[in-house]
Amino acid sequence: MKQILKYFIVVLLYYSGLAFVFRFLKRLSRSNQKPLILMYHQVFDDPKAELKYSQAGLYVSTPVFDKQMSYLAKHYKPISLADLATSIRSNQTLDPKNIVITFDDGWRDNYQHAYPILKEYQLPAIIFLTANFIGTNDIFWFMRAATLMTINKLDRQQLRALFKKVCLSSAESDSAAIETMASDTDWFIEKLKKLDLIVINRVLDELSKSNKKSDNTGDNSRWTMNWDEVKEMSQHGISFGSHGCTHRVMTTLSSDENMRELRDSREVIEAKLGLRVDIFSYPNGDYNIEIEKLVEQGGYLCAVTTKGIGKPGNKSELFALRRIGVHEGISVGPRGNYSRAMFDFHLLRNS
Numbered sequence: 418m419k420q421i422l423k424y425f426i427v428v429l430l431y432y433s434g435l436a437f438v439f440r441f442l443k444r445l446s447r448s449n450q451k452p453l454i455l456m457y458h459q460v461f462d463d464p465k466a467e468l469k470y471s472q473a474g475l476y477v478s479t480p481v482f483d484k485q486m487s488y489l490a491k492h493y494k495p496i497s498l499a500d501l502a503t504s505i506r507s508n509q510t511l512d513p514k515n516i517v518i519t520f521d522d523g524w525r526d527n528y529q530h531a532y533p534i535l536k537e538y539q540l541p542a543i544i545f546l547t548a549n550f551i552g553t554n555d556i557f558w559f560m561r562a563a564t565l566m567t568i569n570k571l572d573r574q575q576l577r578a579l580f581k582k583v584c585l586s587s588a589e590s591d592s593a594a595i596e597t598m599a600s601d602t603d604w605f606i607e608k609l610k611k612l613d614l615i616v617i618n619r620v621l622d623e624l625s626k627s628n629k630k631s632d633n634t635g636d637n638s639r640w641t642m643n644w645d646e647v648k649e650m651s652q653h654g655i656s657f658g659s660h661g662c663t664h665r666v667m668t669t670l671s672s673d674e675n676m677r678e679l680r681d682s683r684e685v686i687e688a689k690l691g692l693r694v695d696i697f698s699y700p701n702g703d704y705n706i707e708i709e710k711l712v713e714q715g716g717y718l719c720a721v722t723t724k725g726i727g728k729p730g731n732k733s734e735l736f737a738l739r740r741i742g743v744h745e746g747i748s749v750g751p752r753g754n755y756s757r758a759m760f761d762f763h764l765l766r767n768s
């Protein structure tokens with residue numbers, strides 16, 4: 418009911434022209450003259466089948482992505498992240514109509530489904546690669562967790578018992594933000610994110626052992642891009658940055674480990690592409706001041722997160738540029754159809 422009400426208010430705002438007036442007034446304020454940076458993850462052709470291996474907040478369907486890109490091409494001035502960072506660095510006035518499109522992780526579907534659409538609308542975009550996964554059949558631990566959860570239809574109670582067995586501290590209640598999550602899969606993954614990768618794998622191995630259905634992630638044996646796909650895209654308007662080597666959360670690692678993540682990922686991508694790689698995306702968006710300094714020392718031009726202090730605009734924010742997450746749910750109406758008004762509202766709310 419709440420969803421339907423929200424949808425009608427958003428549609429009313431959009432079609433009455435009030436959303437346009439709000440946006441105009443917002444842009445009059447100096448502090449709001451900052452471009453948005455959008456963050457995408459996966460683009461699914463068949464969400465019903467593919468969502469089994471992922472989370473609702475991480476995907477958009479191909480037709481919805483097409484409509485979103487068409488909307489951006491028409492109503493915004495998309496620019497590359499490198500151009501935005503250069504403008505910020507040289508204190509140039511920013512155009513609030515500029516917008517940046519980014520993707521995290523290096524999913525194969527970005528090549529299969531997003532790339533043809535980006536090419537069609539001639540939109541610049543940057544994809545942050547998790548270097549060790551590119552060109553392999555390895556899957557991210559969070560994908561394995563989602564798969565085990567959905568195919569075995571597990572709930573929180575069963576998982577708490579598992580945590581008790583493998584990792585006592587995680588059995589306890591977490592922050593309200595985590596405990597009130599509607600999806601059991603999201604809840605499980607958020608709890609796992611706080612653990613060391615070795616412990617995460619121990620939990621997942623135990624889960625795999627104690628359930629009949631395995632964590633086989635469908636017919637698609639390769640979920641991340643290979644280097645030929647990366648090269649082809651880089652020759653046709655898509656830029657690439659680093660998302661580390663292993664996707665481990667940097668706030669849980671030592672300085673030496675973080676430096677290796679920054680340096681090795683960059684070297685691998687640069688060697689494969691023959692291009693300079695100087696933009697970084699923090700895995701899970703997690704960073705601190707010490708890590709920001711390491712990124713800068715590592716020769717990067719800027720870094721993006723999901724948890725920055727504000728919209729990009731100042732030099733001091735170059736290593737913590739905040740992004741706005743985009744997923745299917747933010748731009749569809751109650752029946753699941755794409756709604757221009759909903760997408761516009763998501764952008765307006767965050768601008």
Ligand SMILES: [Zn+2]
Nearest residue numbers: 521522700701
């Ligand atoms: Zn990621």
